Amino acid sequence: MRKINLFELLGKPVSRAGHDSGTVATFTRETFDDDTLLPSVMDYGTAETRAAAETFDEDDTLLTLL
Amino acid sequence: MPPCPLLIGSESDTHLYTIAERLRERKIEPVIFDADSLVEAGYSLSPDKLVIDGKAIDMESRGWLRRVAPSRWTTGDLVGSVADVSLRTRVQLVAAIARHGNRKWLTSIDTLQAAEDRIRQLAIALRVGIATPPTIISADPLKIRRALGNDVVLKPLATGAFVNSEGQPQTVHTTLLTNDIFTTGDFGDAPFIAQKRIEVRRHLRVVTAGITVRTAALEADCWPLDWRAAEEAHNAWVLHKSPEVGAQAVQLAAELDVGFSSQDWLVPMEGPPMFIDLNPAGQWMFLPASVADPVTDHIVNFLSCES
Numbered sequence: 001m002r003k004i005n006l007f008e009l010l011g012k013p014v015s016r017a018g019h020d021s022g023t024v025a026t027f028t029r030e031t032f033d034d035d036t037l038l039p040s041v042m043d044y045g046t047a048e049t050r051a052a053a054e055t056f057d058e059d060d061t062l063l064t065l066l
Numbered sequence: 067m068p069p070c071p072l073l074i075g076s077e078s079d080t081h082l083y084t085i086a087e088r089l090r091e092r093k094i095e096p097v098i099f100d101a102d103s104l105v106e107a108g109y110s111l112s113p114d115k116l117v118i119d120g121k122a123i124d125m126e127s128r129g130w131l132r133r134v135a136p137s138r139w140t141t142g143d144l145v146g147s148v149a150d151v152s153l154r155t156r157v158q159l160v161a162a163i164a165r166h167g168n169r170k171w172l173t174s175i176d177t178l179q180a181a182e183d184r185i186r187q188l189a190i191a192l193r194v195g196i197a198t199p200p201t202i203i204s205a206d207p208l209k210i211r212r213a214l215g216n217d218v219v220l221k222p223l224a225t226g227a228f229v230n231s232e233g234q235p236q237t238v239h240t241t242l243l244t245n246d247i248f249t250t251g252d253f254g255d256a257p258f259i260a261q262k263r264i265e266v267r268r269h270l271r272v273v274t275a276g277i278t279v280r281t282a283a284l285e286a287d288c289w290p291l292d293w294r295a296a297e298e299a300h301n302a303w304v305l306h307k308s309p310e311v312g313a314q315a316v317q318l319a320a321e322l323d324v325g326f327s328s329q330d331w332l333v334p335m336e337g338p339p340m341f342i343d344l345n346p347a348g349q350w351m352f353l354p355a356s357v358a359d360p361v362t363d364h365i366v367n368f369l370s371c372e373s
Contacts, residue, residue, distance in 0.1 A: 001250070004250050004251060006220065006252065006255070007228050007238060007256050010220070010241050010247070011238050
């Protein structure tokens with residue numbers, strides 16, 4: 001049986017408008033706030049583009065952070 | 067007049083806007099920017115000089131890191147795209163600015179990032195004698211049940227905000243580990259924190275800024291397991307006097323070396339109050355003024371070089 005990623009399994013839709021514009025509604029309430037220092041960067045994916053060759057490798061220790 | 071403080075974030079954020087206005091009331095004009103607004107403001111940075119929007123920034127100024135970049139749900143930027151790599155480069159620049167010179171930050175960027183580690187928070191809490199719920203992160207749900215029993219809650223290790231395959235913004239609240247989730251969930255792909263479910267009498271939000279500490283309480287029986295799921299719950303918090311919890315919260319913030327923290331605690335039906343998690347960049351302005359204002363005052367005083 002295919003196992004389902006917990007985000008897919010437990011995620012609930014966000015109905016509040018305006019959130020995706022960035023900051024207007026996001027940080028006034030707890031509900032949908034990422035609450036982290038780097039919400040936008042944390043959200044970014046991981047090393048899908050990583051290649052074996054040094055030329056194309058990411059040098060960052062924390063690819064998705066700083 | 068103190069040097070102009072640096073505020074990293076956006077004035078569209080209520081918290082940052084309020085602090086900025088309070089500084090202006092004192093005739094102090096803060097320099098405000100984040101990884102996006104820097105583009106329009108213009109910048110130059112060298113080892114000994116920072117210029118933003120044409121203005122040289124004092125090397126001794128104070129600063130507050132609220133948000134490095136705006137939230138980016140639903141932008142659709144692909145990992146590795148030009149937009150993605152550009153943003154990440156700007157974030158690196160903001161980080162370099164946050165480490166630049168001899169500026170004193172409410173919480174420094176590296177301290178702040180380390181303080182967001184929830185397992186580290188719990189380990190420190192346990193070390194200093196603060197009660198916490200039994201906790202585990204495991205790719206194997208069987209190990210979770212063996213460690214915690216059958217009454218378990220799950221929550222994301224970091225952000226719960228994401229965009230699903232249809233492009234819809236989603237969020238994950240604290241959720242009971244049901245048999246269905248146990249059977250169908252992939253616990254390895256995205257690590258979640260599992261904690262033994264506590265019978266809760268009262269939620270506490272404890273906010274610290276230096277040695278200033280205020281606590282608000284929310285009666286648990288009126289609200290869902292995760293109170294954030296109920297919009298009205300945001301308005302139901304009341305000032306709560308709990309010197310013991312306040313002292314422990316200040317101690318925890320000091321251990322993590324953060325100048326500000328927004329902490330979640332629980333008052334169980336039985337036993338001592340329990341620390342749940344600490345957010346070094348969290349929110350406090352939805353709380354009653356008697357809780358929020360002293361914290362706001364502390365931050366404004368810090369940025370004004372009055373504390």
